[in-house]
Amino acid sequence: MKYLFLVIYCFILSTISAQTPITGRTTGRLPYMDYGLGTDRLGGAKMNYLDTGILVKVIDSTGDVYKVQLSTQHAAYLPKTNFKVDTAAKPKPSYLTGSWRVNGDSAYDYVTIGLPERLPYRTQQQIDPSRIVIDIFGATSNTNWVTQLKTVKEVKNVWHEQLEDDVFRIYIELKHAQHWGYFVYYKNNILTVRVKRQPEKLKVKHLNIAIDAGHGGSNAGASGTNTKIQEKDYTLLIAKQVEKYLKKKGANLYMTRNEDVDLGMIDRTLMLREQDPNVMVSIHLNSSSNATVSGTSTYYRYIGFRPLTQHILDRMLALGLNNFGNVGSFNFALSGPTEYPNCLVEVAFLSNAEDEKRINDPKFHKQVAKQIYKGIKDWLKSLD
Numbered sequence: 341m342k343y344l345f346l347v348i349y350c351f352i353l354s355t356i357s358a359q360t361p362i363t364g365r366t367t368g369r370l371p372y373m374d375y376g377l378g379t380d381r382l383g384g385a386k387m388n389y390l391d392t393g394i395l396v397k398v399i400d401s402t403g404d405v406y407k408v409q410l411s412t413q414h415a416a417y418l419p420k421t422n423f424k425v426d427t428a429a430k431p432k433p434s435y436l437t438g439s440w441r442v443n444g445d446s447a448y449d450y451v452t453i454g455l456p457e458r459l460p461y462r463t464q465q466q467i468d469p470s471r472i473v474i475d476i477f478g479a480t481s482n483t484n485w486v487t488q489l490k491t492v493k494e495v496k497n498v499w500h501e502q503l504e505d506d507v508f509r510i511y512i513e514l515k516h517a518q519h520w521g522y523f524v525y526y527k528n529n530i531l532t533v534r535v536k537r538q539p540e541k542l543k544v545k546h547l548n549i550a551i552d553a554g555h556g557g558s559n560a561g562a563s564g565t566n567t568k569i570q571e572k573d574y575t576l577l578i579a580k581q582v583e584k585y586l587k588k589k590g591a592n593l594y595m596t597r598n599e600d601v602d603l604g605m606i607d608r609t610l611m612l613r614e615q616d617p618n619v620m621v622s623i624h625l626n627s628s629s630n631a632t633v634s635g636t637s638t639y640y641r642y643i644g645f646r647p648l649t650q651h652i653l654d655r656m657l658a659l660g661l662n663n664f665g666n667v668g669s670f671n672f673a674l675s676g677p678t679e680y681p682n683c684l685v686e687v688a689f690l691s692n693a694e695d696e697k698r699i700n701d702p703k704f705h706k707q708v709a710k711q712i713y714k715g716i717k718d719w720l721k722s723l724d
């Protein structure tokens with residue numbers, strides 16, 4: 341009986357949510373939205389991570405996601421765990437943008453835009469020329485004042501465009517071809533884009549490099565077909581060699597884990613956000629149901645971070661591994677941050693006998709470390 345009431349209650353709730361928008365705000369440790377309802381091993385295609393407290397209108401509900409209306413013509417999907425109702429919020433059809441400020445401090449450049457409300461945003465990277473493009477949904481231009489100070493080092497130009505009646509697009513053109521990353525957040529209602537600068541010296545020894553050993557603890561990852569070795573142990577062995585090699589070359593290293601511990605993706609992402617490295621490399625081992633599939637591959641989500649992954653792949657291929665490819669638009673959680681260039685390396689396949697033999701060899705771990713170093717070095721050289 342109790343169950344029946346619950347079913348009726350849920351049904352009423354779902355009909356309400358399908359008809360009357362429910363207003364609320366983003367919440368949780370690392371909110372994000374999906375473009376659509378598509379799903380695969382890593383979940384649906386994701387937009388950038390979002391700040392908390394962002395005003396959203398729920399217009400529909402499916403499974404564990406809400407459909408939210410971003411603007412007249414745009415909708416997206418927000419995990420239910422990232423939504424909390426805000427009964428006090430009275431959303432307006434559109435909000436007016438205020439004045440901007442473009443300045444720098446000792447570490448970063450900032451572009452700040454005054455808004456009357458925390459509105460949803462979507463960001464993308466463009467290359468040739470390198471630009472950060474941000475759409476603010478529900479915003480209409482009333483920007484009559486863009487103050488630009490000489491304290492900036494990476495921001496070359498800023499401007500905006502009213503893309504649709506209620507979609508305001510911001511362009512931030514960068515001085516360097518390479519995207520070094522950016523972080524979008526709200527300071528009260530001020531949308532803040534913190535832009536990372538190109539390091540003054542493009543040498544490995546001047547960089548803060550983060551290395552992530554995939555899996556760990558109860559999350560063992562894939563296992564070897566012949567030897568049953570576990571991915572979590574070998575990603576750590578390889579990551580430690582990479583750490584050792586890069587330290588020897590003078591870089592400042594940060595490891596997301598140093599031992600066999602459980603570490604979730606949100607934890608890793610937030611730890612890395614705190615560290616804010618110049619570069620991040622995540623180490624994994626691949627697996628396929630087809631034992632003949634073999635080789636090495638690198639992955640990125642955003643186009644501005646592609647060059648790093650290409651250079652690392654080229655050096656990995658010098659080890660005589662098969663080319664499994666350079667993969668873009670990848671939906672891996674650690675490819676999601678926009679704050680720093682990052683590269684996922686799937687070193688080789690645990691499901692392929694020849695690759696597995698190499699993964700088992702400590703000499704191979706050292707070779708991989710050296711090649712990752714060389715890849716980073718090549719990439720830096722290409723930017724000079």
Ligand SMILES: [Zn+2]
Pocket residue numbers: 554555561562571624625
């Ligand atoms: Zn893995």
